[in-house]
Amino acid sequence: xxxxxxxxVRESISSSDGNPSVKPAPKSPAMPVPFTYAPSPDGxxxxxxxxxxxxxxxxxxxxxxxxxxxxxxxxxxxxRAPEQIPYLYEDAYQWYxxxxxxxxxxxxxxxxxxxxxxxxxxxxxxxxCHWPMHRIHMFGFAQGxxxxxxxxxxxxxxxxxxxxxxxxxxxxxxxxxISGPLLSYPTLTSLSPTPLLYFxxxxxxxxxxxxxxxxGFAVVSEVKIPGQGDAMPKSRTEWEPIMRxxxxxxxxxxxxxxxxxxxxxxxxx
Numbered sequence: 001x002x003x004x005x006x007x008x009v010r011e012s013i014s015s016s017d018g019n020p021s022v023k024p025a026p027k028s029p030a031m032p033v034p035f036t037y038a039p040s041p042d043g044x045x046x047x048x049x050x051x052x053x054x055x056x057x058x059x060x061x062x063x064x065x066x067x068x069x070x071x072x073x074x075x076x077x078x079x080r081a082p083e084q085i086p087y088l089y090e091d092a093y094q095w096y097x098x099x100x101x102x103x104x105x106x107x108x109x110x111x112x113x114x115x116x117x118x119x120x121x122x123x124x125x126x127x128x129c130h131w132p133m134h135r136i137h138m139f140g141f142a143q144g145x146x147x148x149x150x151x152x153x154x155x156x157x158x159x160x161x162x163x164x165x166x167x168x169x170x171x172x173x174x175x176x177x178i179s180g181p182l183l184s185y186p187t188l189t190s191l192s193p194t195p196l197l198y199f200x201x202x203x204x205x206x207x208x209x210x211x212x213x214x215x216g217f218a219v220v221s222e223v224k225i226p227g228q229g230d231a232m233p234k235s236r237t238e239w240e241p242i243m244r245x246x247x248x249x250x251x252x253x254x255x256x257x258x259x260x261x262x263x264x265x266x267x268x269x
Contacts, residue, residue, distance in 0.1 A: 019046075019130060019131075019132050019135065020045075020130050021043075021044050021045065021046070021253060022039070022043070022044075022045055023039070023045040023048075023075065023129050023130055023131060024128065024129045024130065025037050025039070025129070026077065026121075026124060026125065026128075026129055027124070027128070030120075030124040030128060031121060031124065032082065032117055032120055032121070033079055033080050033081070033082050033117065033121075034059065034079075034080040035059060035077060035078060035079050035080065036059055036060070036063035036066075036076075036077070036078045037075070037076070037077050037078075038063075038066060038067065038075060038076050039075045040071075040072070040073050040074050040075045041070055042072055042073060044072075044073040044253055045073070045074075045075045046073035046074070046135060046250075046251045046252060046253045047071070047073060047074040047075070047135050047136075047137060047173065047250045047251050048074070048075050048076070048077060048125065048131050048135060048136045048137065049066065049069075049071065049074050049075070049076050049077070049137045049138075049139060050076075050077045050078075050079065050136065050137070050138045050139070050148075051063075051065065051066055051076065051077070051078040051079065051139050051140070051144075052079060052081075052095070052138065052139070052140035052141070052144030052145070052147055052148050053078075053079075053080070053081065053093075053140075053141060053144050054141040054142030054143050054144050054145075054180075054230070055085075055094055055095075055098055055142060055143040056085060056088075056092040056093070056094070057092070057093065057141075058080050058081075058091050058092075058093060059078040059079055059080040060078075062078040062141075063076075063078040066078055071246065071250065072252075073250070073251070073252060073253060074250060077125075079121070080093055081093035081094055081095040081114070081143075081144075082095070082113070082114075082117055083095070083096070083097070085098070085099075086099070087103075094143065095111065095113075095114035095143055095144065095147045096109055096110060096111045096112070096113050096114045096147075097109065097110070097113075098143070109183060111146065111147055111150050111183055114147045114150075114151070115147070115150060115151050115154050118147070118151045119151075119154075122136070122155075133155075133170070133171065133172060134171050134172065134173050134251075135173055135251050136172050136173055137172065137173040137174045137175070137176075137246070137249065137250070138151070138152065138172060138174075138175045138176070139175075139176045139178075140175075140176070140177055140178065140180050141178045141179065141180065141230075141232055142178065142179050142180050142230045143180065144180060145176075145177030145178050145179060145180020145181075146177070146180040146181060146182065146183050147180070148175050148176075148177055148180065149175055149177050149180065149181075149182055149196065149213070149216075150182060150183055150184065152172055152175045152192060152194050152196070152217075153182075153184075153186060153188070153192055153216045153217075155170045155171075155172065155192075156170045156171065156188070156192035156193075156194065157170075157188065159171075160188075160189070160190060170192075171192070171193050171194050172194045173194070173249055173250070173251065174194060174195045174196070174197070174245070174246070174249040175194055175195070175196050175197075176196075176197045176199065176242060176245065176246075177196070177197070177198050177199070178199045178200075178230075178232060178233070179199070179200045179201065179230040179231070181208075181209040181212065182209065182212045182213060182216065184212075185212050185215065186212065186215040186216030187215070188215070188216060191215075191216060191217055191218040192216055192217050192218065193218050193219070194217065194219075195217075195219040195221070195245075195249055196213060196217045196219060196220050196221065197221045197222075197223060197241070197242065197245045198210065198213055198220065198221070198222050198223070199223040199225070199233065199238075199241075199242060200222075200223070200224060200225070201224075201225055201226070201227040201229060201230070201231065202225065202226050202227060202228075203227070203228040203229070210222055221241075221245060223241045223242070225238055
């Protein structure tokens with residue numbers, strides 16, 4: 001799961017919203033699942049990027065991915081799903097019950113356990129670690145992507161009745177889903193303002209997925225790559241739109257630099 005070394009994001013302009021520049025690390029007693037946290041490599045924790053792995057995986061490969069991205073002013077948090085897949089005697093986890101009693105993939109899974117888990121984690125991050133919600137970004141692959149987008153909509157749905165216009169409560173900084181569709185079809189009175197990027201292969205067709213996203217999110221960016229099945233981005237060409245998306249959404253703090261831009265310089269990862 002390597003990021004091409006000739007694509008990275010650098011700073012050029014900046015601003016600050018006054019939140020602490022160095023955030024406390026998450027604490028294990030308050031985190032219900034194993035995780036790997038890394039503060040921003042440049043010492044300024046302005047953004048938090050949360051990684052959710054796919055079905056049958058763990059957080060470990062995504063911890064390595066987080067380090068290789070090396071995003072400016074961005075701490076990273078890789079979470080492991082809570083449930084071990086039944087009858088598999090290996091490190092293979094799922095975010096919610098995914099199989100029928102016959103061992104087939106459940107066509108109508110219920111992600112509620114994962115959403116409840118993430119609510120507890122988000123509460124710890126915002127209350128104890130001082131992360132503003134709009135500085136928290138999510139990246140999920142396959143099942144992890146579905147959980148990320150469902151959770152983003154849950155936050156917005158829960159906040160709408162009590163939030164005045166232009167309130168950032170219930171709004172994350174952004175969400176990226178790699179081949180992870182919504183599991184529900186949204187019926188919202190107002191769309192979530194959290195920007196979404198949906199990355200997927202051309203096969204199978206995802207027209208229904210995109211239609212569902214547009215029923216839930218006000219800002220939807222689609223990246224369609226030739227190929228078949230679920231797979232992480234593999235090349236410079238495939239990573240570039242994701243890096244550009246982040247360059248437009250990551251917060252920045254005045255520190256002699258600022259706005260992030262995608263460059264083709266050689267990066268050390």
